[in-house]
Amino acid sequence: MSNYLITIEDSGESYRQRGERNLLEGMAALGRKGIPSGCCGGGCGVCKVEIVSGSYRKRAMSRAHVSAEDEAQHRVLACRIWPTSDLTLKVLGKMGKNLCRERGGEASRS
Amino acid sequence: MALTGVLRPGHVQMRVLDLEESVKFYRDVVGLVETGRDKQGRVYFKTWDERDHNSFIIRQAATAGLDFYAFKVADKATLDKFDADLRAYGLKTERIAAGDLLETGERVRFQIPTGHLIELYAEKTDVGNGLSYLNPEAWTGLAEKGIAPIRMDHILLYGPDIDGARKIFEDVLGFYLVEHVVLEDDKTDLAIWLSCSTKAHDLAFVRHPEPGKVHHVAFQLESWERVLRAADIMAMNKVNIDIGPTRHGITRGTTIYAFDPSGNRFETYCGGYASYPDWQPIKWTMDEVGRGIFYHNRKLNDTFLTVVT
Numbered sequence: 001m002s003n004y005l006i007t008i009e010d011s012g013e014s015y016r017q018r019g020e021r022n023l024l025e026g027m028a029a030l031g032r033k034g035i036p037s038g039c040c041g042g043g044c045g046v047c048k049v050e051i052v053s054g055s056y057r058k059r060a061m062s063r064a065h066v067s068a069e070d071e072a073q074h075r076v077l078a079c080r081i082w083p084t085s086d087l088t089l090k091v092l093g094k095m096g097k098n099l100c101r102e103r104g105g106e107a108s109r110s
Numbered sequence: 111m112a113l114t115g116v117l118r119p120g121h122v123q124m125r126v127l128d129l130e131e132s133v134k135f136y137r138d139v140v141g142l143v144e145t146g147r148d149k150q151g152r153v154y155f156k157t158w159d160e161r162d163h164n165s166f167i168i169r170q171a172a173t174a175g176l177d178f179y180a181f182k183v184a185d186k187a188t189l190d191k192f193d194a195d196l197r198a199y200g201l202k203t204e205r206i207a208a209g210d211l212l213e214t215g216e217r218v219r220f221q222i223p224t225g226h227l228i229e230l231y232a233e234k235t236d237v238g239n240g241l242s243y244l245n246p247e248a249w250t251g252l253a254e255k256g257i258a259p260i261r262m263d264h265i266l267l268y269g270p271d272i273d274g275a276r277k278i279f280e281d282v283l284g285f286y287l288v289e290h291v292v293l294e295d296d297k298t299d300l301a302i303w304l305s306c307s308t309k310a311h312d313l314a315f316v317r318h319p320e321p322g323k324v325h326h327v328a329f330q331l332e333s334w335e336r337v338l339r340a341a342d343i344m345a346m347n348k349v350n351i352d353i354g355p356t357r358h359g360i361t362r363g364t365t366i367y368a369f370d371p372s373g374n375r376f377e378t379y380c381g382g383y384a385s386y387p388d389w390q391p392i393k394w395t396m397d398e399v400g401r402g403i404f405y406h407n408r409k410l411n412d413t414f415l416t417v418v419t
């Protein structure tokens with residue numbers, strides 16, 4: 001079974017992703033607030049990330065949210081990619097805002 | 111005949127990212143009946159109990175979302191009259207030849223101010239529901255296959271000018287307002303539920319900055335028990351459930367929202383009260399909107415206003 005180290009550059013946290021989960025499922029399993037669960041089908045665009053390093057397998061995702069250039073630059077939808085190596089990613093769009101908001105929230109609570 | 115003019119929602123065409131994956135999903139999990147494929151590669155479905163050839167059509171595309179939503183009207187004279195009325199109202203209409211959609215007559219297509227394409231048509235071949243028109247049984251084996259809804263029931267559309275859209279449906283096509291959610295200014299509607307029948311809604315809109323978006327297509331089920339059964343089937347098939355089973359305060363329908371493999375949301379819906387055109391619309395305010403949309407947990411989930419295709 002696959003077992004890859006996924007690093008979220010924005011928050012500096014990392015986790016191990018095992019098995020056949022897509023990247024969004026893996027991130028959601030972290031149990032962190034701020035990881036949006038959108039459509040999980042590549043249609044709505046809320047889970048857009050940039051893969052900074054690492055390789056992955058991908059499936060069709062909506063051109064409304066990922067242009068051909070985006071796709072070439074590894075700006076993709078987390079729910080439509082499956083890691084095939086350790087990955088480092090940056091969150092984009094709505095997910096990025098949520099993560100930042102969550103981090104702000106944690107900072108103000110501590 | 112008391113039900114005249116626009117009879118009911120007739121067909122919807124959706125874009126999917128992977129055709130065969132979606133065919134499997136709608137046929138085996140949702141339990142729709144595949145009724146045909148055309149030269150353009152579109153796949154046609156109906157629910158087991160619908161009698162007309164198709165109500166749900168998918169095609170593979172680079173984006174998910176809605177191509178068009180259509181209503182069946184009483185007859186060809188009504189279709190011609192609505193076409194003329196829509197033009198007189200100032201809208202551009204387009205005639206699409208009979209046969210462009212399988213087993214479907216001529217369609218009148220127009221764009222509403224929310225950016226969506228709406229169609230009217232009068233004819234679609236009656237292929238029956240597998241039961242006889244003479245002394246029939248109550249249901250067929252297909253009624254138990256997958257979620258197996260009864261009919262394609264309604265759609266919730268997201269777009270900017272919902273007031274302009276409402277005026278067309280009310281003033282030209284004879285729909286009426288059943289319920290609405292009003293923003294804090296006590297004037298602007300955030301959302302409207304419209305009916306052309308005695309259903310609590312045949313069509314609904316939410317105000318949204320991007321035009322032409324779809325929140326969900328709804329399939330009707332017979333009972334709350336069937337809604338729970340649908341949830342079990344979704345769980346078994348790892349379908350991404352957005353929320354539910356729960357109830358809407360608005361329309362009182364019981365519901366599950368879930369996503370198809372391309373991220374298009376669909377609803378399995380039961381109930382909703384019978385409404386009449388002379389009834390006073392029900393109004394909801396923003397401080398109670400959570401209860402209006404999701405009656406049990408009384409708050410909107412994160413995805414209700416943001417996740418659309």
Ligand code: FES
Pocket residue numbers: 024037038039040041042043044045046047048077078079080373
């Ligand atoms: S969650 Fe909708 S595109 Fe990934």
Ligand SMILES: [Fe+2]
Pocket residue numbers: 264265266326328377379
């Ligand atoms: Fe609905």
